[in-house]
Amino acid sequence: MSAKSASIVQQIIVWVIVLGVLAGIGYGVWAVARQMNKTYTTVDIGKGTFRVEVADTDETRARGLGSRQELGKSEGMLFVAEKDGDIPMWMKDMRVPIDIIWLDAKKKVVHVKRDVWPDNEPHEVYHTPVPARYVLELPAGSAKEHSIKPGVTARFSTGAQR
Structure with missing residues (x-):
């Protein structure tokens, strides 16, 4: 694998991790907001x-x-x-x-x-x-x-x- 290909794979992995973390944070915020809205x-x-x-x-x-x-x-x-x-x-x-x-x-x-x-x-x-x-x-x-x-x-x- 060339250095350029390895760099692209690393960038994809980083973006997948970042998007996963953001999705997790978004779900957590949604769950807390839903719980707070209960009477x-x-x-x-x-x-x-x-x-x-x-x-x-x-x-x-x-x-x-x-x-x-x-x-x-x-x-x-x-x-x-x-x-x-x-x-x-x-x-x-x-x-x-x-x-x-x-x-x-x-x-x-x-x-x-x-x-x-x-x-x-x-x-x-x-x-x-x-x-x-x-x-x-x-x-x-x-x-x-x-x-x-x-x-x-x-x-x-x-x-x-x-």
């Missing part, structure tokens, strides 16, 4: 307190907890609907089992589905028998452990945290 609130329900991510846009509701590798014992997600109604839930892209808790506009539990495990396609869709405004997804076993059942009222922290 959280605290939910007191039954005998438990949970820090939950708020899903109040079409995008966040569609993404849900899908693709999460784990869910901490006091973590979850609160889905907020624009009006009362049937809020169907499914386990698309889920990797962890959860309890699904439907609440009405007054934050009273109207239905609980315990220990829902990830499933294969076609995904089962879970419904509430009565209209709901919110759906709370918590780690499986939370409803039993914290006495969360129909009739129990939840309290959300007043200021959602970003």
